[in-house]
Amino acid sequence: MAKIIVTGGTGYIGSHTATELINSGYEVIIVDNLSNSNINVLDGIKKITGIKPVFFKTNLADASETKGFFNHVADADALIHFAAYKAVGESVKHPLKYYRNNLNSLLNVLENMFEKGIKNLIFSSSCTVYGQAENLPVTELSPILKADSPYGNTKQISEEIIRDSIKASTQIKAISLRYFNPIGAHESAEIGELPTGEPNNLVPYITQTAAGIREQLKIFGNDYNTPDGTAIRDYIHVTDLAKAHTAALQRLLNLENKSNYEIFNIGTGEGNSVAEVVRTFEKVTGIKLNTKVVGRRPGDIEKIWADVSLAEKELKWKAEKSLGEALLSAWIREKKYRGI
Numbered sequence: 001m002a003k004i005i006v007t008g009g010t011g012y013i014g015s016h017t018a019t020e021l022i023n024s025g026y027e028v029i030i031v032d033n034l035s036n037s038n039i040n041v042l043d044g045i046k047k048i049t050g051i052k053p054v055f056f057k058t059n060l061a062d063a064s065e066t067k068g069f070f071n072h073v074a075d076a077d078a079l080i081h082f083a084a085y086k087a088v089g090e091s092v093k094h095p096l097k098y099y100r101n102n103l104n105s106l107l108n109v110l111e112n113m114f115e116k117g118i119k120n121l122i123f124s125s126s127c128t129v130y131g132q133a134e135n136l137p138v139t140e141l142s143p144i145l146k147a148d149s150p151y152g153n154t155k156q157i158s159e160e161i162i163r164d165s166i167k168a169s170t171q172i173k174a175i176s177l178r179y180f181n182p183i184g185a186h187e188s189a190e191i192g193e194l195p196t197g198e199p200n201n202l203v204p205y206i207t208q209t210a211a212g213i214r215e216q217l218k219i220f221g222n223d224y225n226t227p228d229g230t231a232i233r234d235y236i237h238v239t240d241l242a243k244a245h246t247a248a249l250q251r252l253l254n255l256e257n258k259s260n261y262e263i264f265n266i267g268t269g270e271g272n273s274v275a276e277v278v279r280t281f282e283k284v285t286g287i288k289l290n291t292k293v294v295g296r297r298p299g300d301i302e303k304i305w306a307d308v309s310l311a312e313k314e315l316k317w318k319a320e321k322s323l324g325e326a327l328l329s330a331w332i333r334e335k336k337y338r339g340i
């Protein structure tokens with residue numbers, strides 16, 4: 001049974017990936033500092049899989065804490081690195097916090113992987129590295145534009161740190177997965193996005209509006225150059241995204257990778273506008289949302305969706321769940337969490 005370290009494993013994508021890994025027969029070790037997640041997530045994972053993963057509370061941005069952690073897991077076969085801050089707006093206000101946390105943790109993780117001989121890395125990257133691409137859909141070869149936020153910049157710099165480290169030594173192989181917009185929750189509703197404070201992202205805002213926690217969903221702009229004027233994204237069910245990690249892991253462990261550092265877009269390949277997301281939510285749940293069109297949100301791009309042909313061919317993976325299924329799962333999770 002291969003042993004996989006999942007950093008940030010109590011977070012949103014980390015917990016869904018840990019669940020998929022356990023269900024695929026891997027031994028999972030979660031490390032997280034719980035700065036933006038809850039220890040109860042481990043119980044959710046246990047309810048789904050029957051196994052409570054081994055957990056270490058460690059701040060990976062701290063070099064000595066990280067070294068201590070790796071002394072316990074030196075025999076791991078691979079590491080999936082999710083642990084990072086992820087709020088775009090906050091990163092604009094507190095750039096140093098973002099650079100310090102997201103980059104130091106990656107440096108510490110890489111140094112310890114080299115030291116302990118842990119050979120395989122999967123990194124959480126983001127479609128944010130493309131900015132507003134001129135040509136859609138974006139492929140992995142689309143230009144990397146200047147990042148719009150410090151958060152986005154940490155993803156660009158992290159990809160470069162990994163590329164340079166791997167160029168300097170063939171000891172480690174890595175895959176970066178560039179996620180599009182992950183939404184939804186596990187079908188059991190035992191895990192999902194942790195709702196802390198007013199959500200920044202569209203789908204948690206929708207489900208909280210439907211639950212009566214937020215009065216109104218603001219639609220940020222209807223004057224974009226898109227068919228209905230609202231912005232377009234590629235929304236992927238978080239379970240499909242989690243499965244892309246097991247596919248990438250298998251590729252590395254089975255020595256199927258074509259180079260020591262590979263990058264894949266992970267999306268559905270389809271773009272949906274904000275208005276379409278709202279309409280689909282209303283259709284699958286039967287709930288009418290209170291919405292209001294307001295001005296554009298600063299820093300938002302107009303439209304992006306993924307070309308996923310490389311992931312389909314090489315990882316033999318494909319997103320399977322529809323937008324409606326993803327939105328319904330987010331709503332079912334919201335209801336379970338709130339006891340509605």
Ligand code: UFG
Pocket residue numbers: 086088126127128151152180181182200201202203205217218219220221231232233274297300
């Ligand atoms: N939106 C609204 N109302 C809201 C929230 C969002 O209309 O209350 C709109 C946004 O303007 C955007 C779309 O819904 O057009 C999606 O917004 P999200 O905040 O859900 O997602 P983003 O596309 O902004 O964020 C994504 C990823 C982030 C990543 C970011 C980089 O989810 O992880 O791109 O720009 F960092």
